[in-house]
Structures are given as C-alpha cells and as structure tokens.
Amino acid sequence: MVHYYPRWVWYGVALVIALVALSTSGRALAAPSSTLRERARELRIAQSLAWLRMLHYRRSSSGKPVSQVDSKAFFLAPHGERDPEAELEATLNAFLRPMTAGREDEHALCRFPARRRLLDEWLHFEGALHIPSCPALARHLSDLDPESVSVVYAANFLNNPASAFGHTFLRLKKRRAPGVTLNSEGLDHSVEYTANTDTNNPFLYAFKGLTGLFPGVFRFHSFESKIHEYGDAEARDLWQYDLDLSTAEVTALALHLWELSVAHMDYYYLTKNCSYHVLATIEAVAPRIDLVDHLNFVVLPRDTIKALFSVRGLVTNIEYHPSLRSQFRAQAARLGSKQKDTVEKLTHEPDAALPENFSLADGIAVLDTAVLVLDARFARSPESPADAAVEAARARLIARRTRLSTTIPALPPIPPPYDKAPERANGSMRLSLGTGITSQYGSSFSSLGYRLALHDLTDPADGEPELSQLQFLDLRLRYDYGERALTVDRLTFAELVALNPLTRYEHALSWRGRAFGMRLHDRACRDCFAHGLDLGIGATVATENEHLAFFLMADAYVAFSSSLDGIGGSFVRVGIGPFAGLRARLPANSIALLTANWSYLPGQTLHSTYDLRVTLRSALARDVAVGLEAAVQPSSSECLLGSYLYF
Numbered sequence: 005m006v007h008y009y010p011r012w013v014w015y016g017v018a019l020v021i022a023l024v025a026l027s028t029s030g031r032a033l034a035a036p037s038s039t040l041r042e043r044a045r046e047l048r049i050a051q052s053l054a055w056l057r058m059l060h061y062r063r064s065s066s067g068k069p070v071s072q073v074d075s076k077a078f079f080l081a082p083h084g085e086r087d088p089e090a091e092l093e094a095t096l097n098a099f100l101r102p103m104t105a106g107r108e109d110e111h112a113l114c115r116f117p118a119r120r121r122l123l124d125e126w127l128h129f130e131g132a133l134h135i136p137s138c139p140a141l142a143r144h145l146s147d148l149d150p151e152s153v154s155v156v157y158a159a160n161f162l163n164n165p166a167s168a169f170g171h172t173f174l175r176l177k178k179r180r181a182p183g184v185t186l187n188s189e190g191l192d193h194s195v196e197y198t199a200n201t202d203t204n205n206p207f208l209y210a211f212k213g214l215t216g217l218f219p220g221v222f223r224f225h226s227f228e229s230k231i232h233e234y235g236d237a238e239a240r241d242l243w244q245y246d247l248d249l250s251t252a253e254v255t256a257l258a259l260h261l262w263e264l265s266v267a268h269m270d271y272y273y274l275t276k277n278c279s280y281h282v283l284a285t286i287e288a289v290a291p292r293i294d295l296v297d298h299l300n301f302v303v304l305p306r307d308t309i310k311a312l313f314s315v316r317g318l319v320t321n322i323e324y325h326p327s328l329r330s331q332f333r334a335q336a337a338r339l340g341s342k343q344k345d346t347v348e349k350l351t352h353e354p355d356a357a358l359p360e361n362f363s364l365a366d367g368i369a370v371l372d373t374a375v376l377v378l379d380a381r382f383a384r385s386p387e388s389p390a391d392a393a394v395e396a397a398r399a400r401l402i403a404r405r406t407r408l409s410t411t412i413p414a415l416p417p418i419p420p421p422y423d424k425a426p427e428r429a430n431g432s433m434r435l436s437l438g439t440g441i442t443s444q445y446g447s448s449f450s451s452l453g454y455r456l457a458l459h460d461l462t463d464p465a466d467g468e469p470e471l472s473q474l475q476f477l478d479l480r481l482r483y484d485y486g487e488r489a490l491t492v493d494r495l496t497f498a499e500l501v502a503l504n505p506l507t508r509y510e511h512a513l514s515w516r517g518r519a520f521g522m523r524l525h526d527r528a529c530r531d532c533f534a535h536g537l538d539l540g541i542g543a544t545v546a547t548e549n550e551h552l553a554f555f556l557m558a559d560a561y562v563a564f565s566s567s568l569d570g571i572g573g574s575f576v577r578v579g580i581g582p583f584a585g586l587r588a589r590l591p592a593n594s595i596a597l598l599t600a601n602w603s604y605l606p607g608q609t610l611h612s613t614y615d616l617r618v619t620l621r622s623a624l625a626r627d628v629a630v631g632l633e634a635a636v637q638p639s640s641s642e643c644l645l646g647s648y649l650y651f
Contacts, residue, residue: 040096040100040127040129041093041096043126043127044092044093044096044123044126044127045089047126047127049092049123049126050088050089050091050092051088053291054122054291055088055092055122056069056088057284057287057288057291058118058119058122058260058288058289059071059073059078059079059084059088059091059119060072060073060269060284060288061088062296068086069086069088070085070086071084071085071086072269072276072281072284073085073264073267073268073269074219074267074268074269074270075266075267075268075269077266077267078263078264078266078267079091079094080094080095080097080098080112081093081094092123095112095116095119095123096123098111098112099112099113099120099123099129099133100133103134103136108136108137108138108139109138109139109140109141111136111138113133113135113136113138114136114138114140114141115263116263117138117141117259117262117263118256118259118260118262118263118288118289119263121256121259122256141262144258144262144265145258145259145262147193148176148178148193148258148261149178149179149258150176150177150178150179150193150254150255150257150258151177151178151179151180151251151254152176152177152246152247152249152254153174153175153176153177153246153247153249153254153257153286154174154175154177154244154245154246154247154323155172155173155174155175155244155245155247155282155286155308155309155312156172156173156174156175156194156230156242156243156244156245157170157171157172157242157243157244157245157305157306157309157426158170158171158172158173158230158234158238158240158241158242158305159240159241159242159243159424159426159469160240160305160468160469160472160474161234161238161239161240162472162474162500162502163238163502167238167240168474168500169304169305169457169458169474170304170305170306170426171196171234171278171279171305172278172279172282172305172308172309173194173195173196173197173230173278173282174194174195174196174282174285175192175193175194175227175244176192176193176194176195176257176258177192178191178192178193188227189226189227189228189231190226190227190228191226192226192227192228193224193225193226193227194224194225194226194227194229194230195222195223195224195261196222196223196225196230196278196282197220197221197222197223197269197271197277197278197281197282197285198220198221198223198271198278199213199218199219199220199271199273200218200219200220200221200268200271201218202218210273213271213272213273214272214273214274215272216270216271216272216276217270218270218271219268219269219270219271220268220269220270220271220276220277220278220281221267221268222261222264222265224261224265230242231325232385233385234327235325235326235327235328236327236328236379236380236383236384237383237384237385237388238327238383239327239328239329239330239380239383240327241324241325241326241327241330241421241424242324242325242327243309243322243323243324243325243425243426244322244323244324244325245309245312245319245321245322246319246320246321246322246323247286247312247318247319247320248317248318248319248320249286249289249290250290253289253290256289256290257285257286257289260285260288260289261285264285269281274302274303274304274456274457275301275302275303276303277303278305279303279304279305279307279308280296280299280303280308282308283295283296283299283308283311284296293315293318294314294315295308295311295312295314295315296311298310298311298314299311300431300432300433300651302432302433302456302457304432304457304458305426306426306427306429306432306467307431307432309426309427310426310427310429312427313427322420322425324418324420324421326418327380328376328379328380328383329380329510330418331376331380331418332373332376332377332379332380332509334418335369335372335373335376336373336377336509337548338369338416339369339370339373342359343362343366343369343370343373344508346358346359346362346370347370347373347374347377347509348508348509350370350371350374350401351374351377351378351381351397351509354374354397354398354400354401354404355400355404358370364408364409367408368405368408368409371401371402371404371405371408372405374401375398375401375402375405377509378394378397378398378401379398380509381509381510382394423465423466423467424466424467424468424469425467426467427467428466428467428626429459429464429466429467429468429626430463430464430466430467430623430626430627430650431627431650431651432456432457432458432650433454433455433456433457433650433651434453434454434455434463434648434649434650434651435453435454435648435649435651436451436452436453436454436455436480436646436647436648436649437450437451437452437453437646437647438450438451438453438633438644438645438646438647439451439644439645440633440642440643440644440645441642441643442484442640442641442642443640443641443642444525444531444639444640444641444642445484445486445487446486447484447485447486447487448484448485448486449482449483449484449485450482450483450485451480451481451482451483451493451644451646452480452481452482453478453479453480453481453494454478454479455475455476455477455478455479456476456477456478457474457475457476457477458474458475458476459472459473459474459475460473460475461473461501461587461595461597462587462595462596462597462619462620462621462631463595463621463629463648463650464593464623464626464629464650465589465595466626470550470551470553470589471502471503471504471505471544471546471550471553471587472501472502472503473499473500473501473516474499474500474501475496475498475499476497476498476499477496477497477498478494478495478496478499479492479494479495479496480492480493480494480495481493491523491533492521492523492533493522493523494520494521494522494523495520495521495522495535496518496519496520496521496522497518497519497520497521498517498518498519499516499517499518499519499520500516500517500518501515501516502514502515502516503544503546503553503555503587504544505544505545505546505550505553506543506544506545513541513542513543514541514542514543514544514555514557515539515540515541515542515557516538516539516540516557516583517537517538517539517540518537518538519535519536519537520535520536520537520538521533521534521535522534522535524563524565524568524613524637525637525638525639525640526610526613526637526638526639527609527610527638527639528568528569528570528577528605528608528609528610528613529565529567529568529569529577530639531639531640532565532567532568533565533567534563534564534565534568534577535563535564535565536561536562536563536564536577537561537562538559538560538561539559539560539561540557540558540559540560540583541557541558542555542556542557542558542583543555543556543557551588551589552586552587552588552589553586553587553588554584554585554586555584555585555586555587556582556583556584557582557583557584558580558582558583559579559580559581559582559583559601559603560578560579560580561578561579561580561603562576562577562578562579563576563577563578563579564576564577565577569608569609569610570608571606571607571608572607572608573609577605577608578605578606578607578608579603579604579605579613580603580604580606581601581602581603581604581612582601582602583599583600583601584599584600584601585597585598585599585600586598592622593622593623593624594620594621594622594623595619595620595621595622596618596619596620597617597618597619598617598618598619599615599616599617600614600615600616600617601614601615601616602614603615613637613638614636614637614638615635615636615637616635616636616637617633617634617635617636618632618633618634618635619631619632619633619634620632621648626650627649627650627651628647628648628649628650629647629648629650630645630646630647630648631645631646631648632644632645632646633646
C-alpha cells in the first residue's frame with residue numbers, strides 16, 4: 005500500500021536535511037580556522053625537530069632559531085626566518101585562504117607541499133580542505149617520480165677553483181614502469197646546490213665565495229649530463245652512495261626540493277656550501293637522521309661522505325663511476341707494449357694498418373682503447389662545440405671496430421679503487437706537534453702547527469688523488485730554546501700543486517701556485533719572515549700506478565719582508581730558477597718527498613739562493629701520522645721529528 009503525505013511534510017523533511025548538511029559542513033570548515041592553531045600549540049609543533057629542520061632553522065650564537073634560507077618568498081610570516089611559531093601560524097592561515105581559479109600554483113597549498121604533508125601528519129586537516137590540482141607541482145613530481153636517493157661525490161679538480169675541494173650532489177633515481185629497460189642515467193635526475201656566481205675574477209670570486217656574497221640555489225639536471233660534465237670533461241671519478249630512505253621520505257624530498265627551487269641560501273665556500281646543504285636537505289625530510297652535527301665548522305665534500313657513515317645502515321650500497329681518463333688508463337694497462345704503440349699511432353692516424361700478427365682480439369682491444377683515448381684527450385662540456393677532425397677520426401675508428409666484429413662485447417669493468425674512496429680519507433684539518441734542532445743557533449726548538457685544509461703530498465694518500473696537493477691556511481709556530489723566542493715559521497695562505505704525469509697518451513703540464521709566508525735563512529735575510537707569491541710550471545714523469553714520480557718546473561716568485569735586502573736594497577726579492585722533486589710511496593704506509601729549489605736573484609746583492617727539503621711520513625692510522633722533516637738553506641740546516649693528528 006502506498007502512503008501519500010501532504011506537500012508540507014516533504015518541505016519539512018527537505019529543510020531538516022539541508023540544516024543538518026549545512027551544520028556538518030560548517031563544522032568541517034570552521035574546525036580548521038578555529039582549532040588548528042590551538043591544536044598546533046598544544047602539540048608544540050613549532051618547537052619540534054621536524055618543523056625546525058623542514059624550514060632549515062639552526063640555533064644562532066644566542067641560542068635562538070634562525071633559518072638558513074635567505075629568501076623572503078620562502079616565509080609567510082613577516083619575520084618567519086627567526087620565529088618558527090609565527091611561521092607555523094602564518095602557514096596554517098595561508099592554507100585556509102580561498103584560492104583563485106586559474107592561479108592555483110600561487111596558493112600556499114601548492115607552494116609548500118612538504119609543509120602541508122608534515123603538518124597533516126599531526127593535525128589531519130587535509131580532509132576538510134579542497135586541495136587544488138597544482139599543475140606546476142604535478143609536472144615537477146611527474147618529472148622526478150623518485151623511488152630512491154643517492155649522494156654522489158665528484159673527486160676534486162684543481163683546474164677549476166670552484167671544484168678544488170670536490171663536490172657532492174643528489175641523484176634521484178626515477179621509478180621504472182614494469183618492463184622498462186631504458187638507460188637509467190638518462191632518466192634519473194641530479195640535484196645540486198651551487199653558487200650563482202657573477203664574476204670570473206679569481207680574487208673577487210674567492211672573496212665573495214668566502215664571505216657569502218653569492219646566492220646559492222638548487223639546480224636540476226639529468227644525471228647523465230653530470231657524468232658528461234664531471235666524469236668526461238673534467239676527468240673526475242664519481243662515487244655514488246645509495247641511502248636507506250623510506251618511500252615517504254623520498255616523496256617528502258621531492259616535495260621539499262620543489263619548495264627550495266624558488267629559494268636561495270647565501271653560499272659560503274668553506275662552510276654553508278654544496279655539501280652542507282645536501283645533508284641539511286636530507287635531514288629536513290628525515291629528521292630521524294643526524295648528519296650536520298657530525299661536521300666540523302669547515303665543511304668539505306669528503307667530510308659529508310664520512311658523515312653518511314656516522315648513521316649506521318644509512319648507506320646501503322656504493323657505486324663507482326670511473327671518469328673517461330680512468331677508463332682508458334685501465335684499458336691501456338691491460339695492453340702489451342706493441343699494442344700501446346699501435347693505439348698511440350691510431351689516435352693520430354685512424355686509418356693506419358694494424359700489425360699483421362695481431363689477433364682479432366688484439367685488433368678489437370687497440371681500436372676500443374684508441375676511441376677511449378680520443379674521448380678523454382678531447383673531452384668537452386656539452387655546451388662546447390665538437391672538433392670536426394676529432395669526430396671524424398673517432399667515427400673511422402668505430403667503423404673499423406665494427407667491421408672486425410659485429411658483436412661488440414662490453415669492455416671489462418674497472419675494479420673500484422676503494423683506497424681512493426672519499427670516506428677513507430683522513431680528516432681535513434691537521435694539528436702537528438714536533439721538536440727539532442737547528443744549526444743556525446745551535447739549539448733545539450718546539451713546533452706547533454695547524455692547517456685548516458686539506459692535503460699535501462706526504463699526508464696519508466688514501467681517499468685523495470695520488471699526485472695533487474691542496475693546502476689552505478697552514479700555520480706553524482716555533483719556540484727556539486736558545487733564542488728564547490716564539491716566531492711564526494710558516495703561514496701558507498693557499499697552495500695548489502698538480503703533478504700531471506706525461507704519458508704516450510696524456511700531455512698535460514704540471515704546475516704549482518702558492519701564496520706563502522716562510523722564514524728565509526741566507527745572507528740577505530738571516531732568519532727573517534717573508535711572504536709572497538710563487539708560480540711554477542713544468543712536467544712530471546711517473547710509474548703507471550703513480551707511486552713514484554719525478555717533477556721539474558720553471559719557478560718564479562716574489563717575496564716581501566721589511567728585513568730583506570732585496571732589489572736595490574729594498575724589501576722586495578724576486579727569484580727565478582728550477583724547482584724539482586721526487587715523491588715515492590714506500591712500504592708501511594710511508595711516503596717520502598724530496599724537493600729542491602735554486603733561485604737566481606736579479607738586481608740584488610745576493611745573486612742566488614737555494615732551498616732543499618726532505619720529508620718522510622708514516623701513517624699509523626687513518627688520522628694519525630709521524631714523520632721526519634729536514635730543511636737546508638744557505639745559513640741554516642734543521643731537522644724536525646713531528647706527529648700529526650687529522651680531524
């Protein structure tokens with residue numbers, strides 16, 4: 005039986021339903037605006053480690069939190085960079101503001117998705133909001149779509165001052181669809197924090213880099229382009245460290261990088277640099293991990309790799325990406341003498357006939373190696389134009405190789421040189437303590453030294469290129485017991501030495517440059533402290549493993565001292581002459597270095613001078629070494645027994 009009710013009954017039911025719906029909707033929309041801030045204060049979110057790290061707050065010298073992000077656009081409160089509580093409230097208010105159709109990307113919900121995700125874990129407010137589509141953010145996430153994260157270390161590169169200490173950046177491995185087998189290097193992204201420089205002047209670059217006058221920004225590239233830039237054009241080996249981050253942390257990293265992509269942080273070459281902010285960004289999305297606290301006040305790229313190992317289980321795998329130079333060196337090392345001669349000839353005459361007694365395997369090996377040699381010798385950045393003659397020679401070699409065999413086996417993999425992995429290096433700073441004797445006063449002395457960074461040719465060689473030296477602010481004080489005087493014996497502001505062995509395939513010159521302060525001992529400067537600049541260029545020959553190397557350079561320097569009898573009796577000395585040395589790696593983790601410098605002094609009362617030095621140093625552990633040093637100048641001979649602590 006069907007019952008019919010008067011029309012007013014239906015009107016009443018409809019009114020009740022509408023009131024209930026309106027009441028429910030009102031509570032859903034009103035709840036965030038009236039209770040979210042109160043709930044956030046109850047949970048003390050603004051004081052939480054997760055919130056502080058997400059906005060890159062660190063304690064200042066006064067103990068108050070200050071964000072290391074220097075862009076006003078990154079903050080929603082007027083003084084949000086110094087007030088985490090105000091920034092939290094401003095963020096919640098911005099999330100609740102109405103959005104304008106067609107301008108969703110400008111809304112806070114789209115600009116700060118990592119903050120939104122973090123706060124929703126506490127407050128569970130997203131269900132009450134209309135989350136916009138965020139077209140730009142959606143493209144960013146679709147482009148990255150990471151499934152894992154790695155930190156990549158590019159070895160130091162002395163030919164570029166910006167890369168002299170090395171470099172670290174992130175690799176975001178893109179999620180693969182089932183069955184996809186495309187080259188992962190072309191699909192994956194690299195993310196690096198770099199200085200936005202505006203000068204090529206080396207002195208202005210150094211000043212602005214040390215004082216934070218360059219803005220630092222995050223940049224996205226394909227990982228393949230970084231391999232070409234660092235591994236090919238700059239001959240730098242890459243070490244990749246895969247991280248044990250959860251899926252949620254990997255997603256949060258992609259969101260946070262979106263937030264940082266429009267921000268900048270002042271770049272400090274020795275402290276708040278590429279490596280520091282890579283670790284700080286990882287901490288921002290994984291506050292369970294403490295990395296920055298394991299760094300010294302001077303932050304160098306290899307130090308940040310060591311910090312990864314301070315968190316147990318964080319590094320799950322290490323992958324080595326050899327540079328082009330390392331690839332052809334390893335391949336050439338497998339060849340015999342006649343094969344090497346043929347490779348050298350092919351690099352100049354790509355159509356030269358192969359020896360008749362070569363087997364098929366010999367022909368394939370020499371042609372493959374010749375291509376690698378050309379690639380390494382004429383490596384260039386992707387932006388640089390190609391050399392038509394080199395490209396033509398390379399193409400002819402590849403065509404000949406293909407005619408020998410249509411099946412092209414991959415070259416044997418290069419075993420990773422784990423002794424050169426950056427985490428094996430000693431500490432970047434060095435403290436030295438020694439005692440010695442000097443002939444000038446016939447007395448003994450004590451020595452105390454401190455070096456800010458990084459490595460000299462006699463420091464423990466693990467984790468560092470074999471034949472390079474990079475020192476910054478190396479100070480040594482001496483107390484002479486006979487003279488009862490405390491003096492500055494050495495103050496090296498900066499010193500770079502690149503010994504590039506000459507081989508049949510490589511012809512790079514060796515060089516050194518230093519801004520020095522040292523004591524001179526000769527008739528024109530008896531135990532006086534002089535400072536100046538020194539430049540040298542020449543050649544190095546070395547064994548294949550570089551454990552024994554001899555170098556010879558043409559050297560020129562200018563020195564200044566108020567006690568100096570220099571040009572025309574002035575305080576200026578100019579010296580030119582040969583500088584030579586022999587370096588040898590010995591058993592028992594020991595290194596010996598002999599250097600000799602003879603200088604002609606034009607226009608001066610003293611016509612010439614010399615400096616002969618011998619160092620023998622042995623590593624007792626990664627961060628502890630002992631050694632002997634001897635130095636001979638015209639008016640002084642001295643010997644020092646020293647101990648060295650790296651940290």
